[in-house]
Amino acid sequence: MFIARGAAAALMSFGACLWISTALAADWTEQDLNDAAALRDRALSGTAAFEHVESLATQVGPRFAGSPGDAAAVRWALDRMGKLGFSNVRSQDVLVPRWVRGNAEVVLLSTTPQFLAATSIGGSVGTREEGLEAVVVQVDSFDALQNLDANTVANKIIFIDQRTERTRDGGGYGHAVRARVQGPSIAGKLGASALVIRSIGTSDDRVPHTGALVYSIDAPRIPAFALAGPDADILSRHLKANKTVRLRLKSTARELPPVWSANVVGEIPGRERASEIVLLGAHLDSWDLGQGALDDGAGVAIVMEAARLIGKLERKPARTIRVVLFANEEFGLSGAREYAAQIGEEAGRHVIAMEADTGQGPVWRIESQVAGDALPAIAAMHEVLKPLSIELGANDAGGGADIRPLRALGVPILDLSLDATLYFDVHHTANDTLLKIDPKVLDQSVGAYAAAAYLAATKQGDFGRLPPAGGE
Amino acid sequence: MFIARGAAAALMSFGACLWISTALAADWTEQDLNDAAALRDRALSGTAAFEHVESLATQVGPRFAGSPGDAAAVRWALDRMGKLGFSNVRSQDVLVPRWVRGNAEVVLLSTTPQFLAATSIGGSVGTREEGLEAVVVQVDSFDALQNLDANTVANKIIFIDQRTERTRDGGGYGHAVRARVQGPSIAGKLGASALVIRSIGTSDDRVPHTGALVYSIDAPRIPAFALAGPDADILSRHLKANKTVRLRLKSTARELPPVWSANVVGEIPGRERASEIVLLGAHLDSWDLGQGALDDGAGVAIVMEAARLIGKLERKPARTIRVVLFANEEFGLSGAREYAAQIGEEAGRHVIAMEADTGQGPVWRIESQVAGDALPAIAAMHEVLKPLSIELGANDAGGGADIRPLRALGVPILDLSLDATLYFDVHHTANDTLLKIDPKVLDQSVGAYAAAAYLAATKQGDFGRLPPAGGE
Numbered sequence: 001m002f003i004a005r006g007a008a009a010a011l012m013s014f015g016a017c018l019w020i021s022t023a024l025a026a027d028w029t030e031q032d033l034n035d036a037a038a039l040r041d042r043a044l045s046g047t048a049a050f051e052h053v054e055s056l057a058t059q060v061g062p063r064f065a066g067s068p069g070d071a072a073a074v075r076w077a078l079d080r081m082g083k084l085g086f087s088n089v090r091s092q093d094v095l096v097p098r099w100v101r102g103n104a105e106v107v108l109l110s111t112t113p114q115f116l117a118a119t120s121i122g123g124s125v126g127t128r129e130e131g132l133e134a135v136v137v138q139v140d141s142f143d144a145l146q147n148l149d150a151n152t153v154a155n156k157i158i159f160i161d162q163r164t165e166r167t168r169d170g171g172g173y174g175h176a177v178r179a180r181v182q183g184p185s186i187a188g189k190l191g192a193s194a195l196v197i198r199s200i201g202t203s204d205d206r207v208p209h210t211g212a213l214v215y216s217i218d219a220p221r222i223p224a225f226a227l228a229g230p231d232a233d234i235l236s237r238h239l240k241a242n243k244t245v246r247l248r249l250k251s252t253a254r255e256l257p258p259v260w261s262a263n264v265v266g267e268i269p270g271r272e273r274a275s276e277i278v279l280l281g282a283h284l285d286s287w288d289l290g291q292g293a294l295d296d297g298a299g300v301a302i303v304m305e306a307a308r309l310i311g312k313l314e315r316k317p318a319r320t321i322r323v324v325l326f327a328n329e330e331f332g333l334s335g336a337r338e339y340a341a342q343i344g345e346e347a348g349r350h351v352i353a354m355e356a357d358t359g360q361g362p363v364w365r366i367e368s369q370v371a372g373d374a375l376p377a378i379a380a381m382h383e384v385l386k387p388l389s390i391e392l393g394a395n396d397a398g399g400g401a402d403i404r405p406l407r408a409l410g411v412p413i414l415d416l417s418l419d420a421t422l423y424f425d426v427h428h429t430a431n432d433t434l435l436k437i438d439p440k441v442l443d444q445s446v447g448a449y450a451a452a453a454y455l456a457a458t459k460q461g462d463f464g465r466l467p468p469a470g471g472e
Numbered sequence: 473m474f475i476a477r478g479a480a481a482a483l484m485s486f487g488a489c490l491w492i493s494t495a496l497a498a499d500w501t502e503q504d505l506n507d508a509a510a511l512r513d514r515a516l517s518g519t520a521a522f523e524h525v526e527s528l529a530t531q532v533g534p535r536f537a538g539s540p541g542d543a544a545a546v547r548w549a550l551d552r553m554g555k556l557g558f559s560n561v562r563s564q565d566v567l568v569p570r571w572v573r574g575n576a577e578v579v580l581l582s583t584t585p586q587f588l589a590a591t592s593i594g595g596s597v598g599t600r601e602e603g604l605e606a607v608v609v610q611v612d613s614f615d616a617l618q619n620l621d622a623n624t625v626a627n628k629i630i631f632i633d634q635r636t637e638r639t640r641d642g643g644g645y646g647h648a649v650r651a652r653v654q655g656p657s658i659a660g661k662l663g664a665s666a667l668v669i670r671s672i673g674t675s676d677d678r679v680p681h682t683g684a685l686v687y688s689i690d691a692p693r694i695p696a697f698a699l700a701g702p703d704a705d706i707l708s709r710h711l712k713a714n715k716t717v718r719l720r721l722k723s724t725a726r727e728l729p730p731v732w733s734a735n736v737v738g739e740i741p742g743r744e745r746a747s748e749i750v751l752l753g754a755h756l757d758s759w760d761l762g763q764g765a766l767d768d769g770a771g772v773a774i775v776m777e778a779a780r781l782i783g784k785l786e787r788k789p790a791r792t793i794r795v796v797l798f799a800n801e802e803f804g805l806s807g808a809r810e811y812a813a814q815i816g817e818e819a820g821r822h823v824i825a826m827e828a829d830t831g832q833g834p835v836w837r838i839e840s841q842v843a844g845d846a847l848p849a850i851a852a853m854h855e856v857l858k859p860l861s862i863e864l865g866a867n868d869a870g871g872g873a874d875i876r877p878l879r880a881l882g883v884p885i886l887d888l889s890l891d892a893t894l895y896f897d898v899h900h901t902a903n904d905t906l907l908k909i910d911p912k913v914l915d916q917s918v919g920a921y922a923a924a925a926y927l928a929a930t931k932q933g934d935f936g937r938l939p940p941a942g943g944e
Contacts, residue, residue, distance in 0.1 A: 058709045061586040068584040112540040114533040117902060205677050206762070206902040230905035234763070237530040290678070291706070430589060430678040433702035 027377045031315075032458040036384050036451040039309055043447030044388075047309065050439035052080065052301035057291040057434050064288035065328035066098035066259040073284050077264035077300075077325050084308050086266030086323065094327040094338045096261045099123055101210075101288055102252030105131070106196065106225055108235060109246040116231035119208040119289065120253040121180055121197070121224040122331055123215070131250035132223075134193050138239050142179045145186055154191035157247050158183075161236050166202045169365075170358060170420040173427075176200045180211055180226065185219035194249050195224040198232035199429075202422075206230055207429040210287050212331050223251050261285070261327040263335045266304075268311040270457060272318040277346070278456045279322050279353040279411075280307055280449065281336075281402045283329035290432030294423065298437060298445075299356035300325055306449035310457070317457030319351060326402045329357070333401055340405035350411040352456045352463050354449065355400030358418040359427070360437050361445030365417040366452065367393035369407065371464020378414075381455050385416075388448055393417070412463035414456065416448050499849045503787075504930040508856050508923040511781055515919030516860075519781065522911035524773035527552065529763040529906050536760035537800035538570035538731040545756050549736035549772075549797050556780050558738030558795065566799040566810045568733045571595055573682075573760055574724030577603070578668065578697055580707060581718040588703035590668070591680040591761065592725040593652055593696040594803055595687070599666070603722035604695075606665050610711050614651045617658055626663035629719050630655075633708050638674045641837075642830060642892035645899075648672045652683055652698065657691035666721050667696040670704035671901075678702055679901040682759050684803050695723050733757070733799040735807045738776075740783040742929060744790040749818070750928045751794050751825040751883075752779055752921065753808075753874045755801035762904030766895065770909060770917075771828035772797055778921035782929070789929035791823060798874045801829070805873055812877035822883040824928045824935050826921065827872030830890035831899070832909050833917030837889040838924065839865035841879065843936020850886075853927050860920055865889070884935035886928065888920050 060076050063069035074091060081089045099122065106118035120126070137152065138159045139145050145160055160179045165172030179197050187195040199209035208228040215221050227235065238245045264284060270276065282299030286292020307321045327335030343350075352370070366385055368378045375395060382392040397415035399407045407413050426432045456463075532548050535541035546563060553561045571594065578590035592598070609624065610631045611617050617632055632651045637644030651669050659667040671681035680700040687693050699707065710717045736756060742748065754771030758764020779793045799807030815822075824842070838857055840850045847867060854864040869887035871879045879885050898904045928935075 054709070058706060058713070059583065061582070061584070061706070072584045110533070111531065112533070112544045204905075204907045205679065206905065207678060230763070230903075230907045233905070233907060234530060234533070237526070241530070291702070431676075431702075433676075433678065433705070435676045435702045435705060 027380065027459045027461060028455065032455065033384060035313065035315065036454045039454055040384065040388065040447040040451040043309065043443050043450055047305050047443045047446045049301040049305040049442040049446045050437065052304050053293055053297040053437060054434055055080065056297045056300060057293045061291050062288045063284065063286050063292060065096040065261060065285045065331045065334065067288065070261050070285055074262045074264055077284055081264065081266035081304065084304065085311060087269050089266040091262035091264050092338065092342065094261050094263055094335045095258050096328040096334045097332055098256040098259050099331060100254055100256060102126060102254060104225055105250040106227065107248040108238060109248060110238060114234065116234060117206040117208055117228040118225045118231065119210050120251045121184065121226055122210050122212040124184065124213060124224040124251065124253050125221045126251040126253040127223050127249055131248055132193055133246060133248045136239065136245045136247055138236065142183065145183060148190055150190045155193050157194045157196055157249065158187045158192045159235060160197040161232055162198060164200050164202055164424060166421060168419055168421050169417060173200060173424050177211070181214050184213045184222060184224040185216035188219040188222040192222060194222050196247065197226050199226045199228055201427060201429065202424045203426065203429060203431065204229055205431060207431045209428045210289055211428045223249060225249060225251065263327050263339055264325040266323050268307050268316065268321040270319040271316040274320050275349050276319040277322045277350045278319050278453055279324060279350055279406070280453055281324045281326060281353065281355040281400065282357060283335065283402055284325040285328050285330055287330055287428050289430045291434060292432060293434045293437055294359040294432050295427050296357050298360040298442060301442060302356040302445045302449050305446045306453055309450045310454050317454055319457040321453055321457055329402050336402040336405050340409060343409065347409045347411065350406060352412045352414050353399065353403040353406045354414045354416065354453065355403045356418065356449060357400045357402065358420050359423040360441045361418045362441050363388065363390055363416045363445050363448035364419045365391045365393045367397035367415040367417060368395050368413065369397040369399065369466060370395065370412040374463040377459060381452055384451050384455060385448055388444055390448060407466060408469045410465045410468045412466055414452060416452060418445060499852065499931045499933065500927065504927065505856060507785065507787065508926045511926055512856065512860065512919040512923040515781065515915050515922055519777050519915045519918045521773040521777040521914040521918045522909065524552065524776050525765055525769040525909060526906055528769045528772060529765045533763050534760045535756065535758050535764060537568040537733060537757045537803045537806065539760065542733050542757055546734045546736055549756055553736065553738035553776065556776065557783060559741050561738040563734035563736050564810065564814065566733050566735055566807045567730050568800040568806045569804055570728040570731050571803060572726055572728060574598060574726060576697055577722040578699065579720040580710060581720060582710060586706065588706060589678040589680055589700040590697045590703065591682050592723045593656065593698055594682050594684040596656065596685060596696040596723065596725050597693045598723040598725040599695050599721055603720055604665055605718060605720045608711065608717045608719055610708065614655065617655060620662055622662045627665050629666045629668055629721065630659045630664045631707060632669040633704055634670060636672050636674055636896060638893060640891055640893050641889060645672060645896050649683070653686050656685045656694060656696040657688035660691040660694040664694060666694050668719065669698050671698045671700055673899060673901065674896045675898065675901060675903065676701055677903060679903045681900045682761055683900045695721060697721060697723065735799050735811055736797040738795050740779050740788065740793040742791040743788040746792050747821055748791040749794045749822045750791050750925055751796060751822055751878070752925055753796045753798060753825065753827040753872065754829060755807065755874055756797040757800050757802055759802055759900050761902045763906060764904060765906045765909055766831040766904050767899050768801070768829050770832040770914060773914060774828040774917045774921050777918045778925055781922045782926050789926055791929040793925055793929055801874050808874040808877050812881060815881065819881045819883065822878060824884045824886050825871065825875040825878045826886045826888065826925065827875045828890065828921060829872045829874065830892050831895040832913045833890045834913050835860065835862055835888045835917050835920035836891050837863045837865045839869035839887040839889060840867050841869040841871065841885040841938060842867065843884065846935040849931060853924055856923050856927060857920055860916055862920060879938065880941045882937045882940045884938055886924060888924060890917060
C-alpha cells in the first residue's frame, strides 16, 4: 500500500478537471482520452461478450481442472481467440491436481430419514464405502469452531451454521469462507469424524455450494460437506427441537494423479512499445457443478471482448494488450503460479495487470495498487469511467487471485470491482448458468475494462513498480 | 356455471351497503359479520400457521404417497390436530399407488458429455439398466407435438421445449402442464423412444420439476423426463448449433404394489346445526423432491389454523367446520376419491367446500360455484374480505382438485384464490422449502379462510345444491 486511504481521499477531493489537465500533459493525448471514452460508449450499445460466454458455457459447459471439460475449454479458447483475430495465440502447459467429486449423501436420521441437499467440499477425502454415522454438534461461526473443546466433539460431526452476508464488494464471502477452507482441518485436529457447513453463499435455493478446502499438513484429513441453505435450516431446526441429532454421511470423493492443462494466451500487439504488456486475466476453468457462466465465463468474455474491441481500433495503443486465460484458478491457482514462475525478465515489462473474476458486473469501482506518483493518472482514468457510475476507490487494491503472483513480483494492479451483490447466489453452485447473465450488464463491464485497458496501454509513463512481496 | 360472468359483474356494481343490509336480514346477524371481521383482523396480527408448516416440513419433510414420510405425516396430522384441540380427530384408510423415482440421468453427448439437471416425470417407467441413447427431435409446444409425423420421430427422443407463463391465477401452468400429463403417451404412440420436456414451471434455477403423467391404455409406455429450465436452454442451444444432437437417458423409476395411507379429519363442532358441514380441505402428501412447504404444507397450515381460530371463539358457529387433510392428491387424488366414495348421505349435509392448495397466498380473489339465489350472500362475504385486498370473481369457481369429487356430488364450492405468481418457481421442485414462506403472507390467507369459513358456518340458509356432474 503506497498511500493511506485518508490521503487518497484527500487527493480525490481535488477537482477532476485538474487531474485531467495534469494527466493530459503527462500521460495521455486528448485523442487517447477521447478514444477511450468512445470505446466505453461503443460497448454500451452492444458487444459480443454474451456470445463468448454463451459459446463457452454451451459448447464446453463445466470445465473443472483436469476434467475432459477442462481440456475442451483449452481447445475452445485457442480456437476462439484465433477466430477473433488475436495475435500470438498460444497455450502454456500447466500441471493441475485432479480431484473427483463423486457422490455425496447426507441423511438426517429423523423419524423417517431425510436426504439433505449436500455436496463434498472441493478437495475433501471421501468416506469409507459404508459411510459414517454420528451425533451432530452445532456451532454458529468459524470463531466458535476454534473455541470448541476436543472432549465434546471427538468422533462427532461438527456443523458450522454460519451465514454469508450479502455485500457489493464480496466481503461477506471473504469473511465466511474460512469455515470451508480452514474448518476441515480445525475440526480434524479436534478429533471430529467429519465437518458439515452451511454453504458459503447467499442462495435460498436447494443448490449446495462447493469451493476448495486446504488441509493442514498436521491435521487428520476428515470428510467435509456443504449443505444448501434450506437444508442447513432443516438440520438447525432439528438441533433446536431434539437433544440428539444424528447424520449419516457418504462420499465417494477422491484424488487422482495430476494431469496437464494449460493457460491460454492471446495478444493485441502494441504499435510502438509492443514489448510492454497490459495484462487482462480471467480463468478458464470452472467448478464442476454449474456451467461456469458467471465464474468465470463472464470474466473470460469481458477480457476477450475488451481486448477484441481495442484490436478493432484503427489507432492501436502503444503497448500490447495480453489476455491470459488461466488454468485451474479454483483448485489451487496452478495457472497463475505457472505463469509467474515462467515469466522471467518479462515481469518488468508487465506495466499493469487487471483481472475479471467476480461475475458479470456491473463495474462499480476502480481501485489501484500503483506507485504514488501514478495516482493522478488513476484519477484521470476514473474520470473516463465515471459516466458508467463507477466510483474511485483507494490505492490498496488486492488484485484477483490470478494476478496476485504478478503483484508479488512487483507488477502494479488495477481492480475494476464487479458488483458482487447477487454473485454469491449462484457462485460455485449448479445455478451458475447462462440464465443468470444479463448481456447489457456484461456490456457495461466490457466498456469499463476496454477503456481502462486502452488508457493503461497508451499512457506515456508507467505505473511504477511495487516492492516485491513473498508469495501471493 | 349458474350465472354468466357479465351478469355477475352487473350484480357486483350495486353498492356494497345494499348487499350487506340485504344479507344481514337474510343470512347473518350483525354480530356474525362483526365476529368474522374480527377473526380476519386478528389473523393479520399473527397466527400459528407458520409453526404448523414449519413442524410438518421439518419433522416430516417429504411425504410422497405411500412412502415412509407419508405414514409419518399421517401420524403428525393426527397428533397435531389432537393437540390443537380439534374434535373427532380420526383417519380414513386410503389405498394409494406406490411409485419410486430412483435416479435419473440425462447426458448431452457433446464434445464432452454434459450432465443435465433432470428428473423422471411422476409415474414414468424407467429405462433398461444400460439406458438408451438416441437422436433428439425438438418441438416448441404441446400442439406441435400433436402434429408430429411418426416417420420423423420413430425411435428418437422427443424434446418439448415449451415455456410456462407466469400468471397470478395459475393459468400458465394449467396450459403448459398438458405436455407433462399427456405428452408421454402421445410421444409413445408416435413411436418415440422417450420424451424429455422443459420443466413445467417458472424457475431459472437448476431444479427440475416433477408431477404426474397419465399413460393412455392404448399407448406404449415410454420413459419421460423433465429438464430444469437452464438445462432445457443448454439442449435447445445445442439443437440450434448442431444438426444432430444425441442424449443418453437412464432412469431407475419403477412402480411397486399399492400401500395404505389415510385422510386425516378433525372438526370444530357446530353449536346448533352440528351435522351440517363446512369443509376445509388441503392435502397432506407432497412430492418427494422438496419439503412440501408450499405444496401443500402451506394449505394444511392455512386450513388447520383458520379452523383452530374459529374453535377458540367464545361464540362457536352454528355449523361444524371439518378440516380434511387428503391423502395422495399429487399422484391420483386417492384421498379425495375415497372421501367422496364413503360420504353417502352425508354429502347432502356438506353445505360448502373450500380448499387451500396453491401455496401461501395472499388470497386475492373470492370465487364461488353456488346456487344463484346465494349470490348476494357471496357478495356480502366479499365485503368482509375486501379489506384484505380481495376481489370478487365470478360464480364459476373450479374448486381445487381435492374438492372436485364433492362438487360432482352437488356440494357448492367457494374458492379463495391464492396468488400463484411466484408459486410455480418452487412447486414440485426441490426448492419447495420453508425458506420460501413468509409468515405474514400466510397470516393474510388464514384471515381470509377463517372469516369465509366462519360466515359459511353461521349463514342462516345454505348455498343451494349444484346439479350432480360426472366424475371430477
